[in-house]
Amino acid sequence: MSARWYDEALCVGSDVSVFFPEQGDSAEPAKAICRQCPVAEACLEENLYEIHGVYGGKSGKERQVIRRDRNRALMAAHSNDSTGLRAVS
């Protein structure tokens, strides 16, 4: 993938306010654009720690859940590895 993934972003030129819905407004219009976006995966990874807005088709709360789940998976992996080292094959 290009280092400049955002060159292919579908939201370029869109109304930015769609991606930052007011509290109580639907994020679905933004998510509908993201679902069609060819760089949604890269966008999500780049913006995973953004608090507000829709990125990669995910809201701030949805990104928070992703971060939490990843952290839990990492902690579980480390707790199963008493040496803290990984085998090299």
Ligand code: SF4
């Ligand atoms: S996934 Fe959504 S926010 Fe991200 S670049 Fe594409 S359209 Fe824009």
